[in-house]
Amino acid sequence: MSPEHLSTAVRDQRPAGYDADVIVVGAGPAGSTTAYHLARQGLDVLVLEKSTFPREKVCGDGLTPRAVKALIGMGIDTSSANGWARNSGLRIIGGGMKLEMPWPDLATFPDYGLTRTRKDFDELLATQAQAAGARLLQDTTVSGPVRHDRTGRIEGVVAQTKQADKTKGPEVTYRAPLVVAADGNSSRLGLASGRARREDRPMGVAVRTYFSSPFSDDEWLESHLELWDGDRLLPGYGWVFGLGDGRVNVGLGILDSSPAFGKVDYKALLSRWLERLGEEYEFTEPTEPIRGAALPMAFNRKPHYADGLLLVGDSAGMVNPFNGEGIAYAMESAEIAADVMSQALRRPTAYAREKALADYPRRLKAEYGGYYTLGRLFVKLIGHPEIMRLCAQRGLSHPLLMKVTMTLLSNLRDPRAGEPVDRLVNTLARVMPSS
Ligand SMILES: Cc1cc2nc3c(=O)[nH]c(=O)nc-3n(C[C@H](O)[C@H](O)[C@H](O)COP(=O)(O)OP(=O)(O)OC[C@H]3O[C@@H](n4cnc5c(N)ncnc54)[C@H](O)[C@@H]3O)c2cc1C
Structure with a gap:
């Protein structure tokens, strides 16, 4: 079935009064990747972004092979001819x-x-999401969720779009069966929906x-x-x-x-x-x-799904505690979220849809939970300068230790087969409790 037909199937089920199948708040890497994958699945996606592209975003502008893989997954040409430095x-x-x-x-x-500056990078991803069919409303700041009167379920957001003279426009309510908070580290929407930052992360x-x-x-x-x-x-x-x-x-x-x-x-x-x-x-x-x-870092805002709202990227605390890398994890969590939502929205009953959506936190936990627990231990350890110094000295002077350190820090390994060091890190990540 073509995406258009799939889309029609979802829209036929969609109760009247909704403005989209999914509303995504924020068009950073997490938001644009979510929107891209949803649109590719034929869903009607509305992205609300408070700034206007091109815009700055504070970052190191460094992308590891994890992020490259996610870019390729969005059909982006990563050649130097397309402006990338390898x-x-x-x-x-x-x-x-x-x-x-x-x-x-x-x-x-x-x-x-x-590498690529975020001024360019974020616009490129947003354009790719639009090319896939997502609708992007810039200069539009979301102030909070809209809840169903009776169930309390989140089914939209309140937003204001700047007018031509850059003053705030009127408050507008946008409704959709699912809402995604991709609004970055302070996640105003997450917070307004009762998901405060976890102090134990x-x-x-x-x-x-x-x-x-x-x-x-x-x-x-x-x-x-x-x-x-x-x-x-x-x-x-x-x-x-x-x-x-x-x-x-x-x-x-x-x-x-x-x-x-x-x-x-x-x-x-x-x-x-x-x-x-x-x-x-x-x-x-x-x-x-x-x-x-x-x-x-390390899932510092949870639950990742509840009451119609999913958190992706920094808003879900997805930064890797070992190395501070956030873009790859923003894009990966977005792809998982999009997959879960497109499955859920095609289910016929509310019960079946909720069952599918509950898989999102489970998939995040299975994919990153044990590794992030290791990362939390690492953060505690290197808080002691003597240990940190020892790690740098010993870790860098011994080839095997160096390999383990590199594998742990970069989170780059094959999940199946793989070398002994990959297997060791896979086992460690698997046996670690995830929370
Ligand atoms: C100094 C620094 C260096 C870093 N270096 C790297 C690096 O080299 N490599 C790496 O992988 N990661 C790095 N990171 C982390 C990385 O920047 C983040 O993890 C990444 O930007 C997360 O993407 P995101 O889409 O979740 O959030 P963001 O990129 O923060 O995007 C959120 C979007 O939501 C919009 N928004 C926010 N609030 C609202 C609202 N109320 N209504 C509408 N829109 C809203 C924002 O304008 C923004 O466009 C660095 C971070 C910092 C601070």
Whole structure:
């Protein structure tokens, strides 16, 4: 059956008064990926985005093979002719060592990463979702959910679109049988729907800026595992990612397991860290102001599905606690959510639809739960500077330990077959309790 026919089948079932099959709030990577996959399934998707493209988003702009796989899954051309800068792996600096580790050669993931600024990247994904049939309303800020009078189920949102003179327009209610919160780390919609941030999950903060540098064409994503502030070692890492356009993205992220968390001026910390970097980078004046944001990790907002509302990406706390990577997990959770929703919306009864939707949190748990539990332990451990230093020194000086460290940190391994190290990490992730 063609997507159009599938769509008609769902719309025939849709009670009157709905504006779409699914409303997606936010057109970052999570929202656009959700919308793309839903639209490809023939569903009528309305995306509400508070900003207008192109727009900035604070990020390191680094994409691992996980994210590349998700991009390919959206039919995006990842060639350099299409504006991407490719990388071959990680250059890890720490414990007095410098190692270049190529991305692993796997069946499951490609063997290259990419960089691209978010100004470009997010617009590209949103355009791809529109090309698949999703409707995008920009300059439209969602203030909260709309609930069914009797059941309390979320069946829409209240939003305001800016007028031509950029003043707020009237409040408008949009209704759909399912709503997706893809509105980023502070998730106003998640919060307004009673899903507060979990304090028992790790949190990071990251700041970044841009410089012109000969490292722009570097084929490695460079990570500095030891983050010194004076004589204090902080849990986190610094990065220099080449963008292939004459600039590099430079930044650092630190974790809340540090006593310094919340007490340091992160922008000043980045400036001090930059002073320690060698002259070979040729950094002079940053081309952009230093900006930062939070990294919500290890499922820090739950439930991922309840009462008609699904959380995806940062709003679901999907950032990997091992490395601060969020884009791949935003896109993967989005694809899972879209799959679950398209199954659910084609079921004939409310009971059967709810049964299908309940699979979303279960699939997230099965896919990431054990690994994120390991990540939470890792965050606690590296909160102790001595352990962190030991990890950097020992981990980088022993080839097998290095392989285990790389596999754990990057979360790149084959789930089936695979090398012994892949099997070890798979087993660890499987036996870890997930919550
Ligand atoms: C400094 C820094 C560096 C980082 N570096 C990397 C990196 O190199 N690689 C990586 O993979 N990850 C990195 N991350 C993490 C990554 O940026 C996030 O995980 C990713 O952006 C999550 O995507 P998302 O779509 O869930 O949320 P977002 O990208 O935050 O998108 C949310 C969207 O929702 C919109 N929105 C918000 N509220 C509303 C509302 N009320 N109504 C309508 N729309 C709304 C926003 O405008 C935005 O477009 C970094 C983060 C930071 C802070």
